[in-house]
Amino acid sequence: MRRWIDEWDPEDERFWNEGGGKRVAARNLVFSVLSEHIGFSVWSLWSVMVLFMGPEYGVDPAGKFFLVAMPTLVGGLLRVPYTFAVARFGGRNWTIVSALLLLVPTITAAFVMKPGVSYSTLMVVAALTGVGGGNFASSMTNINSFYPLREKGWALGLNAGGGNLGVAAIQLVGLLVIGTAGATHPRVVLAVYIPLIVVAATLSALYMDNLTPVKNDTGAAIAAARDPHTWIMSFLYVGTFGSFIGYSFAFGLVLQNQFNRTPLQAADLTFIGPLLGSLVRPVGGRLADRFGGGRITLWNFLGMATATGVVIIASEIESLALFLVGFITLFVLSGVGNGSSYKMIPGIFHRKAEASGLTGEAAAAYGRRLSGASMGLIGAVGALGGVGINLAFRESFLSRQSGTPAFATFLGFYALCFVVTWAVYLRRPAAARGGAGKAAPAGATVYAEV
Numbered sequence: 388m389r390r391w392i393d394e395w396d397p398e399d400e401r402f403w404n405e406g407g408g409k410r411v412a413a414r415n416l417v418f419s420v421l422s423e424h425i426g427f428s429v430w431s432l433w434s435v436m437v438l439f440m441g442p443e444y445g446v447d448p449a450g451k452f453f454l455v456a457m458p459t460l461v462g463g464l465l466r467v468p469y470t471f472a473v474a475r476f477g478g479r480n481w482t483i484v485s486a487l488l489l490l491v492p493t494i495t496a497a498f499v500m501k502p503g504v505s506y507s508t509l510m511v512v513a514a515l516t517g518v519g520g521g522n523f524a525s526s527m528t529n530i531n532s533f534y535p536l537r538e539k540g541w542a543l544g545l546n547a548g549g550g551n552l553g554v555a556a557i558q559l560v561g562l563l564v565i566g567t568a569g570a571t572h573p574r575v576v577l578a579v580y581i582p583l584i585v586v587a588a589t590l591s592a593l594y595m596d597n598l599t600p601v602k603n604d605t606g607a608a609i610a611a612a613r614d615p616h617t618w619i620m621s622f623l624y625v626g627t628f629g630s631f632i633g634y635s636f637a638f639g640l641v642l643q644n645q646f647n648r649t650p651l652q653a654a655d656l657t658f659i660g661p662l663l664g665s666l667v668r669p670v671g672g673r674l675a676d677r678f679g680g681g682r683i684t685l686w687n688f689l690g691m692a693t694a695t696g697v698v699i700i701a702s703e704i705e706s707l708a709l710f711l712v713g714f715i716t717l718f719v720l721s722g723v724g725n726g727s728s729y730k731m732i733p734g735i736f737h738r739k740a741e742a743s744g745l746t747g748e749a750a751a752a753y754g755r756r757l758s759g760a761s762m763g764l765i766g767a768v769g770a771l772g773g774v775g776i777n778l779a780f781r782e783s784f785l786s787r788q789s790g791t792p793a794f795a796t797f798l799g800f801y802a803l804c805f806v807v808t809w810a811v812y813l814r815r816p817a818a819a820r821g822g823a824g825k826a827a828p829a830g831a832t833v834y835a836e837v
Contacts (some may be wrong), residue, residue: 405524412542415533491585541669619811624728684808697709698717
């Protein structure tokens with residue numbers, strides 16, 4: 388059944404509250420979250436599979452870090468075409484297709500996951516799970532079109548947070564399997580998820596809608612790629628989402644190699660960080676709606692740098708308890724930052740439209756157009772930050788048999804993100820301060836309240 392909505396104007400409060408717009412958007416949000424949740428679980432599959440890979444698989448810790456980095460790389464790259472697929476095929480239609488594509492890596496993994504399989508085969512199968520990472524971009528682009536600017540922070544945070552929970556969910560499933568069937572039955576995890584993929588695709592087909600007004604805009608894509616704020620926000624999103632997904636994939640391996648945890652002991656803990664980081668993402672969006680995304684993001688990076696310092700101290704004194712406090716705090720703050728930074732994107736382009744002289748619906752339409760086009764790029768670059776985290780851990784454990792050098796690098800990066808956020812989005816021009824002298828950059832003038 389084709390379900391197309393030909394007229395959609397969420398900025399019209401009468402249409403939104405009395406014309407059924409809010410109800411339709413909420414329905415699409417629910418099933419978008421479900422499909423994206425399963426996508427994140429599949430994307431995170433190898434963060435669980437490596438816990439089942441004992442000595443009989445012949446893969447050393449460095450090889451495992453490289454293995455979990457591969458899905459992050461592929462998923463990040465796929466986010467760009469997935470963004471454009473929504474307008475090309477319809478949000479509902481593409482959600483169905485993208486959900487069914489998850490069957491490819493899960494069924495393939497069920498065939499190859501056994502001792503004696505070659506490392507190159509494992510790398511190829513791990514790469515296939517990258518399709519789960521692409522789901523995020525199409526889902527966020529789709530939901531961005533359904534909601535008005537005044538509610539985007541909460542809606543996008545809820546959509547992304549529900550999706551992010553897929554990381555914790557599959558790690559909980561892995562824990563249950565290892566704790567009951569043992570660490571030699573990875574196919575049980577796949578047996579859980581294969582039918583769930585079919586359910587998600589079926590429900591998307593039954594209850595989601597396509598928006599006819601949403602069109603691919605090559606001009607908007609080019610304009611977004613040329614706009615410096617797209618790349619500045621991509622950089623900041625590396626610090627928030629790149630941290631979340633990179634740490635999610637690496638947490639179990641870090642515990643095994645830094646503190647000599649067994650697979651079961653590691654699995655007992657790995658789900659906690661992704662779970663909390665996912666739950667607070669909508670909170671980050673809501674705080675950004677109320678206080679401004681720039682302000683929340685700024686102080687969030689300061690908190691991430693502080694938590695990283697705690698992790699470094701814990702690593703050096705070999706305190707697992709202190710390490711867990713610092714590392715789980717990093718997860719929580721990365722979730723808050725995910726919500727607040729994504730809220731900034733539509734606000735930035737809306738303010739840019741107002742600065743160029745547009746008002747009302749014209750400014751809102753420009754903001755939707757450019758923010759939708761930029762989200763795929765920003766999401767893709769942010770996801771690639773997860774690759775960097777896992778490669779940093781790989782090199783750190785190879786050279787020092789410790790994650791401390793990697794964490795020191797991350798601390799410096801968060802400090803740089805703090806400075807960039809302040810300089811571009813919060814520093815007020817001299818005129819606004821009532822002082823004289825050279826004005827601040829144009830970005831600070833336009834975006835100080837984002």
